[in-house]
Amino acid sequence: MPRTITALTVRDIRTPTSRTLAGSDAVHTDPDYSAVYVVLKTDARDGLEGHGITFTLGRGNEVVVAAVRALQHLVIGSTLESLTADMAEFSKRLTFESQLRWIGPEKGVLHLATAAIVNAVWDLWAKVEGKPVWKMVADMTPEQLVACIDFRYLSDAITPAEALEVLTRKAPARDAREAEMRSDGYPAYITSAGWMGYPDEQVRALCYEAMEAGFTRFKIKVGRDSNENVRRTALVRSIIGDSAWLMMDANQAWDVGEAIEFLEPLKRFKPLWIEEPTSPDDVLGHATIRRAVKPVGVATGEHAANRVIFKQLMQAGAIDFCQFDNCRLGGLSEALAVLLMAAKFGVPVCPHAGGIGLCEYAQHVSLIDYICISGSIDNRAIEFADHLHEHFLDPVVVRGGRYFPPVKAGFSIEMRPASLDAFEYPAGSEWRK
Amino acid sequence: MPRTITALTVRDIRTPTSRTLAGSDAVHTDPDYSAVYVVLKTDARDGLEGHGITFTLGRGNEVVVAAVRALQHLVIGSTLESLTADMAEFSKRLTFESQLRWIGPEKGVLHLATAAIVNAVWDLWAKVEGKPVWKMVADMTPEQLVACIDFRYLSDAITPAEALEVLTRKAPARDAREAEMRSDGYPAYITSAGWMGYPDEQVRALCYEAMEAGFTRFKIKVGRDSNENVRRTALVRSIIGDSAWLMMDANQAWDVGEAIEFLEPLKRFKPLWIEEPTSPDDVLGHATIRRAVKPVGVATGEHAANRVIFKQLMQAGAIDFCQFDNCRLGGLSEALAVLLMAAKFGVPVCPHAGGIGLCEYAQHVSLIDYICISGSIDNRAIEFADHLHEHFLDPVVVRGGRYFPPVKAGFSIEMRPASLDAFEYPAGSEWRK
Numbered sequence: 001m002p003r004t005i006t007a008l009t010v011r012d013i014r015t016p017t018s019r020t021l022a023g024s025d026a027v028h029t030d031p032d033y034s035a036v037y038v039v040l041k042t043d044a045r046d047g048l049e050g051h052g053i054t055f056t057l058g059r060g061n062e063v064v065v066a067a068v069r070a071l072q073h074l075v076i077g078s079t080l081e082s083l084t085a086d087m088a089e090f091s092k093r094l095t096f097e098s099q100l101r102w103i104g105p106e107k108g109v110l111h112l113a114t115a116a117i118v119n120a121v122w123d124l125w126a127k128v129e130g131k132p133v134w135k136m137v138a139d140m141t142p143e144q145l146v147a148c149i150d151f152r153y154l155s156d157a158i159t160p161a162e163a164l165e166v167l168t169r170k171a172p173a174r175d176a177r178e179a180e181m182r183s184d185g186y187p188a189y190i191t192s193a194g195w196m197g198y199p200d201e202q203v204r205a206l207c208y209e210a211m212e213a214g215f216t217r218f219k220i221k222v223g224r225d226s227n228e229n230v231r232r233t234a235l236v237r238s239i240i241g242d243s244a245w246l247m248m249d250a251n252q253a254w255d256v257g258e259a260i261e262f263l264e265p266l267k268r269f270k271p272l273w274i275e276e277p278t279s280p281d282d283v284l285g286h287a288t289i290r291r292a293v294k295p296v297g298v299a300t301g302e303h304a305a306n307r308v309i310f311k312q313l314m315q316a317g318a319i320d321f322c323q324f325d326n327c328r329l330g331g332l333s334e335a336l337a338v339l340l341m342a343a344k345f346g347v348p349v350c351p352h353a354g355g356i357g358l359c360e361y362a363q364h365v366s367l368i369d370y371i372c373i374s375g376s377i378d379n380r381a382i383e384f385a386d387h388l389h390e391h392f393l394d395p396v397v398v399r400g401g402r403y404f405p406p407v408k409a410g411f412s413i414e415m416r417p418a419s420l421d422a423f424e425y426p427a428g429s430e431w432r433k
Numbered sequence: 434m435p436r437t438i439t440a441l442t443v444r445d446i447r448t449p450t451s452r453t454l455a456g457s458d459a460v461h462t463d464p465d466y467s468a469v470y471v472v473l474k475t476d477a478r479d480g481l482e483g484h485g486i487t488f489t490l491g492r493g494n495e496v497v498v499a500a501v502r503a504l505q506h507l508v509i510g511s512t513l514e515s516l517t518a519d520m521a522e523f524s525k526r527l528t529f530e531s532q533l534r535w536i537g538p539e540k541g542v543l544h545l546a547t548a549a550i551v552n553a554v555w556d557l558w559a560k561v562e563g564k565p566v567w568k569m570v571a572d573m574t575p576e577q578l579v580a581c582i583d584f585r586y587l588s589d590a591i592t593p594a595e596a597l598e599v600l601t602r603k604a605p606a607r608d609a610r611e612a613e614m615r616s617d618g619y620p621a622y623i624t625s626a627g628w629m630g631y632p633d634e635q636v637r638a639l640c641y642e643a644m645e646a647g648f649t650r651f652k653i654k655v656g657r658d659s660n661e662n663v664r665r666t667a668l669v670r671s672i673i674g675d676s677a678w679l680m681m682d683a684n685q686a687w688d689v690g691e692a693i694e695f696l697e698p699l700k701r702f703k704p705l706w707i708e709e710p711t712s713p714d715d716v717l718g719h720a721t722i723r724r725a726v727k728p729v730g731v732a733t734g735e736h737a738a739n740r741v742i743f744k745q746l747m748q749a750g751a752i753d754f755c756q757f758d759n760c761r762l763g764g765l766s767e768a769l770a771v772l773l774m775a776a777k778f779g780v781p782v783c784p785h786a787g788g789i790g791l792c793e794y795a796q797h798v799s800l801i802d803y804i805c806i807s808g809s810i811d812n813r814a815i816e817f818a819d820h821l822h823e824h825f826l827d828p829v830v831v832r833g834g835r836y837f838p839p840v841k842a843g844f845s846i847e848m849r850p851a852s853l854d855a856f857e858y859p860a861g862s863e864w865r866k
Contacts, residue, residue, distance in 0.1 A: 027529065027531065027534070028531050028532070028534070028535065029531045030531055030532070031531070031532060031535075032532065056532075056535050056536055057531070057532040057533075057535040058532040059503060059530070059532040059533050060500075060503050060532060060533045060535065060536040060543070062499060062503065063496065063499045063500045063503050063536060063542060063543070064536060066495060066496045066499040067493070067496045067542065070492060070493050070495065070496050096460070097492070098460065098461050098462045098463055098464070098490070099461070099463070099464060099465065099489075099490040099491040099492040099493060100490075100492050100493040101460070101461070102461065102464075102489050102490040102493065103489055103493040103496060103497060103541060103542050103545060104541050104542075105685075105713070105736065106714075107540050107541045107714070107738065108536060108537050108540045108541025108542055108543055108544070109496060109500065109536050109537075109541055109542035109543060110493070110496070110541055110542060111541070112536060152688065153688055153689075153711060153712040153715060153718075154688075155688045155689070155690055155691075156688065156689040156690055156718060156721065252538075255585065255586055255587075255588045255589065256586075256588070256589040257588055257589055258588075278586060279586040279741045280538070281539075281540070281738065281739065281741040281742055281745075282586060282741050282744070282745065283716060283717070283745060284716070284745045284748055284749060285586075285589060285741075285745075288589065303538065305540065305714065305738075306714065308712045308714040308715050308718075309714055311715070312714075312715065312716060312717045312718075315717055316717060
């Protein structure tokens, strides 16, 4: 029996993280980690729902809610089976809507909203299959996986045939990698020890705490005060030791030339990467910076608008690490396209996470990457921030600095009803305080 | 006496152009040309208001309205004088809002909304000065003009000092060029003869009508049916003759390789440019296409998200013609930055217009370009579509295929109150029919 999607609800959920400066960086000084929360309901008797979120920093969450409402007519009334039979076509339906695409296309508000809906369909699909999303994808044939992807605008970088070849090459050892993930987990790095607004004492305490928990990979925020950058980096390097991974994140604070200058005094601390050194739209700028700051790697992606930007970042040799965000892209369907390009170009993917629900999403992406696509965890780690997981029904399991694969059916993104009620903006109890 | 901006109103205005297929192209098959209409009110006794619009294709207009509301706290309560004293800072205030920028940054819905507000400030400023916007800018010193621009992320392509040099070099003959514009006007090209959805009869009749009106430059839509492209192009070329300009617009219909293939049989009709051959985000793709289709020029810009994309299009040698849209960019302030880069890189600017209100806006941009910045009209023309001008209080004056400079104070974007009431969506009389 096909199930028809009969309704879509969308809620504006915000957490007041700015009160403690959790999540703060050089540019986003006071984020309230927020979610646009989408639920798809169907006429099936099992009552299964598709849940999907997209992540924002607070103000503007209501604009993305409006965009979800603008898109909802494209999913309500469809059967789940008609969508999952051709996920590529479903992506096109959302991104090529003849009037709506003017306010994108495939970027910003409209694409954030698209992601919430597309991922809600993936969640529902996986629940119906009774598997976590990563496992459902890992059980697809290479042909089935390729059929989920809209290759529009990508054919000069990767064709469906090339994608199929990437997947087929990695297919034989899928089972072994899946077993390895279940026993050993996937490497994580921690961001939440080094938020910009945290005083030294707090950074120090959090680093020690993370080390005790088994973390060996740390990221800190840097910005437009060079002395401060050096001081904070020296502090963290002195705590974590020379063999730990240390990454730096400028969150778009610099022009191209400035990035190269600000990096110079930081090189001696041997960072693995500098993240978002400049505008996320600046493919050529990243390429220039990368040439200049070697051996420091260049990373970007949490603000890269879509697969066409990633295509160019790879074609131009502009990045050492690809950090797409499953919600910034148009959901998992587009993320699969970027994973395949990254595998072809040999660029490791370390997905953006942190924000509310993003760790829950990102683990699925990296598991799919390892098991089906790249087959490698070299130079890869999933971002981790140690907060807000208590709001999820199936929160991430991170032990010894590694993510362990979720086992419940779906995309791990379903929030606790009590959390949704408390943090709904502006009427929830946490906002009426 | 400084005037304080005390209120911002925003209205959802849509015209049912899809009923006649006016504006239709290969991708946007049924546009309802629409405007998000912003009015700034102040406490000054003269009652002057700042009007600004941004353009969309209908559905989604309400999402941009929501974005304007999300931004309005950044302008309400400010004095006009505090904004105009540092327009660069005002741009930054809107584009670097610490929470809102997550849903952009500087692209899509959020940037369209930014443009409406920024341009409403320009309109109000010019009304207070008692000049059309183009003339107010033409009367600025080079230093004053440069001070209007946020150079963030541009310094590897153009610095404020270089911009000043461009302007200073062109300053001496400003008066002569202004006089020339008043007497001869600025060249236009016409798009409204060749909409995708129009049958041959209609295209033929409209071409003859435009030729009689003095037009010698024509643009037609092309798409994914190669035979149809050839047939329509042959038809138009046979009517307009060999010496007329003929341009083609694919509206993002093709992948990179496809663009090159689809162009091959069209080259013999000697088009001046192929517009939007592929994704507007694909800088490197445009560069590849440009190398392959010479001597046909490559044009793009109406969907290019911001100055960072244009910077790269120029750095990569990806375009022969720059077609930014004053509403897609964050208003005139950012448009000035792109004009200056284009002058430095020697790329002619032919701004995107058509739409509703876009011709009214674009004439100011091109007049500023000619009088202050590039000093040239070679290979330049302002797009013109012959519809919807009746809704404006100060509509464009196009005679003999040329735009004549507006003379009323402001940005020429103020719509008739009766039009606003009739076309307000969904309650206006035109939508209740």
